[in-house]
Amino acid sequence: MRLPSGGLIDRSHPIRFSYDGHSYQGVQGDTLASALIANGLKTVARSFKYHRPRGIMTAGSEEPNALVTLGHGAGQEPNLRATTLELYEGLAARSQNCWPSVNFDLLALNDLAAPFFGAGFYYKTFMWPRAFWEMLYEPAIRRAAGLGALSGLPDEDRYERAFAHCDLLVIGAGPAGLMAALEAARAGADVILADEDSRMGGRLNADLTEVDGRPGPDWAADVAADLAQMDNVRCMSRTTVTGAYDHGTFSAVERVAMHLPHPGDAPREAFWRIVAKRAVLATGALERPVAFQNNDRPGIMMAGAVRSYLNRYAVAPGRSVAVFGNNDSAHATARALIDHGIHVAALIDSRPGVQTDLDVPLYHGQVCGSEGRKGLEAISIATASGIEKVQADCLAVSGGWNPSLHLTCHMNGRPQWDESTAAFHPRPGMVPGLEPVGAANGVFTTADALAQGRKAAQAALTDLGLKPANIPLPKAEDGAYDITPLWSVPGRGRAWLDFQNDVTVKDVKLAAQESYRSVEHMKRYTTQGMAPDQGKNSNMGALAVLADATGRSIPETGTTTYRAPYTPTTLGAIAAGARGKGFAPERFTTSHAASEEAPMVEAGLWYRPSYFPKPGESYWRESCDREVGYVRNAVGICDVSTLGKIDIQGQDAGEFLDFVYTNMFSTLKVGRTRYGLMLREDGHVMDDGTTARLGEHHYLMTTTTAAAGQVMRHLAFVHQCLRPALDVQFISVTEQWAQFAVAGPKSRELLNSLLDHDITGETFSFMGCGDVSLGGVSARLFRISFSGEHAYEIAVPARYGESLFRLLRARAETLGGGAYGMEALNVLRIEKGFITHSEIHGRVTAFDVGLQGMMSKKKDFVGKTASERPGLMDPDRERLVGLKPTGPVKQLTAGAHLFNLGEDAVRQNDQGYITSVGFSPTLGHFLGLGFLRNGPDRIGEEIRMVDHVRGIETTAEVCHPVFFDPQGGRARD
Amino acid sequence: MIELLAKTPCDGLLPRTIGTVTLTEISFEAITSVAPLTGQEDAVSGTLKAQMGAAFPKPGRTTGKAHARAVWSGLGQALVLGPALQPIPGAAMTDQTDAWACVALEGDGARDVLARLTPLDLRPSVFRQGHAARTELAHMSAVLMRTGESRYGIMAFRSMAKTLVHDVTEAMTSVAARTRL
Amino acid sequence: MRIDCPLCGPRDRREFTYQGDALALDRPDPEAGFGVWNDYLHNRDNPAGPTRELWYHDSGCTAWLVVTRDTVTHEVHRVELARDVKEAGK
């Protein structure tokens, strides 16, 4: 019911919205919750387990009941709290967790079966047999018990991630936070003020507390406006600080465009990482319920929330309202009701002897039950003289206030129990640099909040070497907070502690009875505190009931703690900036645009062509076989720019290379290239590649594509951490040069048709390198081969890469060749027994790949000592061999395992495995490389290959890994 | 004789203006990495100053001006953007002209755009004009420099030019849309 | 988490790569024997309290850093260039 006047709303702006398909009207400034109350809706949800009807309970992000789903299709978003959803034109919300409707839910049958659904029910009932769990129990339980559903479609909304830095982060813009922000801002500090609400002011907007002789909301609005104008302040409303992390890092979620009907390109939410030198926690406090029989009936709300609805939204949650509490919050609500002309049916105070000057029926006692079919109709009050029934359609409850200290717990700090406020308070220093103030610090008067806010800001300023501004402290209310703890009202029936997860007092008592006496065990047994509200409403009550049931005090029983995030956070927000194309950079070679027809394969972040299909080719193997033929018979062109290239200079460059490679490089002649093998310090192979000597103190190292980054880091490690005295500098030039393999018997012919000056076998002999030019552009030419053919790699500055690739490709085609991709490259190198990271996968030694001869005896190098450990030189190790199929199945598969003929294909009999395979069009059959126990001594043996995953089995002959041209004449001549 | 055609890293992708911010590609005659060898720091800085009027930059700084700038780019290393350099005795020098996609981000809100991409502290009082940083931009390793009140230079690997333009323009789109709210 | 790189200033953890205990700086003599080498390569303490670790500023200046920090409080006590630590150790 909308009140005739008042509220921080704009009645001149009506807003149409729908809920469960029905149209309603609200006004600008409403939340969905206030608009539903304005329209008289009581039951807005069904509970998690028992499907009991539930109503709006709070006016904030802690709301356990009023969860709704917005949108349809890809945009569907479940579990949004109606209490924080700002109303906008056309908003369409629906209730969830009910079928067919929120008012008539068939699964409410669960409620009748409640005796069977107590604490530990899942654990006890569905233990056996195991198969039933997967087939029967779990699907049924998941359908019956669960919160809203996702669409299962990709989320098309825009999300944003962002970073911010400041001197002081103020979390919460109530009186304490505003005061802290203003003090720091006036002192010239960089301030970020983040507040969850759309409107700054915190409880001032709900209670209309006077500050500085003016209504609180006005004072708050003025301060917020002041702050917004200052260059050194960033005011972030609709922003929830969700986590506190090491060294002043905080996460925050900003709801950027969720409150707008047409957001355009604006992100729905932004995920902020804020780095603050100091922080002030001014997050206020959350009111807690009292457990009594049927305390979950729609119409039963928090007392502070009722004030919010009356004062801020000008809606009345009932016509005849009862108020029940153990502290002064109940009285404040009764007063607000009277101020707004609402009938107060009863004021029930559990504290003995407390009086009121309000003209309301005052009861000293406790509410012990509720009645009503679709919502609250009457309450029962237990007093000294017996039980009395009072008609009311709304009950406002206050069990006291819990400081919102959640963020202080995020780094494993534990709060301390405070007897006078019957609540946990933060201890100093729980999060370094974060100072809790005001209600978040257990101080419940506005005057104290203002003072603490200013004081904390001043302390932070002093720490940061800034002079406090010492802004005047406004006058405000300074009443005492008086509370007598009341957690649960004795009586029969079910009394709810955790509304969101349907956990009752009985469940907690049962847990205690069954020896789950630790809070952590009780929580897991009952699922208390595990719903999206993370126990904000229930942790304290459950702890108190557990304490009572186990005969201990609250601090003896345990403590409450909280993890990030403070409120449920969408995965879309967390993943902002890292979805789709934002997930990882894409690296393209310069020839990418000239390789349009080629399907691409991802090699790390690089995209490389798999093969270049020709019209009429229907299967990749046809293309691959053709491309292998180019290289073996004519000339093939392949972009090899993705290989890591590192430019190394300095007078100790040779010595440096001698230390990182197993073989010698200081002896390499200028103008020559050498294959090098690099080990990890533990003796296993890290990487291999060729390194050219370009000058006396100048080398160019090549790494594999996969290990380029790792090798760069390794070189930096070796230089900085092991041999800093070496005079050497190195830098990656991978991006500078576009490099192409020109491979095949006609490669020199092709090059000579392009180069400004012809090359010969003398000027560029095998493993030679040097400068050349094409069309006046200087280039580098290396006579190296990864195919076993007469081959070169030519490198030009990357700007010319695409142009050169097109030229090379066109010339190759006139010579009966063309471009080749990764598939052909792989077959070519397997035919030659050349290894890649399929073979040097991290567990193999130089000995395993047959390269022990490359380990120099004359010098120390990284990995030398460790590689000589006996276990790494054992002939019985799995060592590199070639394989070709001999059985009826003429195929080999990578990943298949090897077994002796006649032995079972089980782990105990494992003889090795296959790492690379390919069909060799040159030799007309499949080839494989793999590792076999004592392999080199078993050449000619027949072995059994079993691929358990693909279900393929064959026999294979163990061969020397070099299948083609073992003498290597084709590359040298 | 054949002719090789040159393409810039962001060919066909830039310039783009979204809202008040513009992203343009910048090309330099040369980009040369200069890394003084042991004990040669002062000598190299002197020669560099004689050649191009800018000393070897301190960590996190640039020297020189728009078309002859030296940018600190990491441990013991600077990138000289602008003229091609003569050999400097005592320095390891490497041609990097084609290795980097270089762009300028300029306009009101340029800082907000960058704040969506890098964890670097970009506050004007911290990242001042003439400052440079090696940092992460989106998921890329980048060189970032502030070259004007609302103008920043960004360098990322050439092979990532497409991702660079995509990620920066995405951020530009969000920032522009926010100002319209 | 933030690390105050001696060259770059305080930076977000995402710019760094963790390597392990800083004893990796103390590479044994090749003839020191397998026992010493095994300790160097494989054996690490796992203290609750102060540790010296190697971090690599790979999205930054590419310096290797020796970070002294507390595994209990997460406080970072000291960040030094590994190069300087190694040279001072000589």
Ligand SMILES: [Zn+2]
């Ligand atoms: Zn650094």
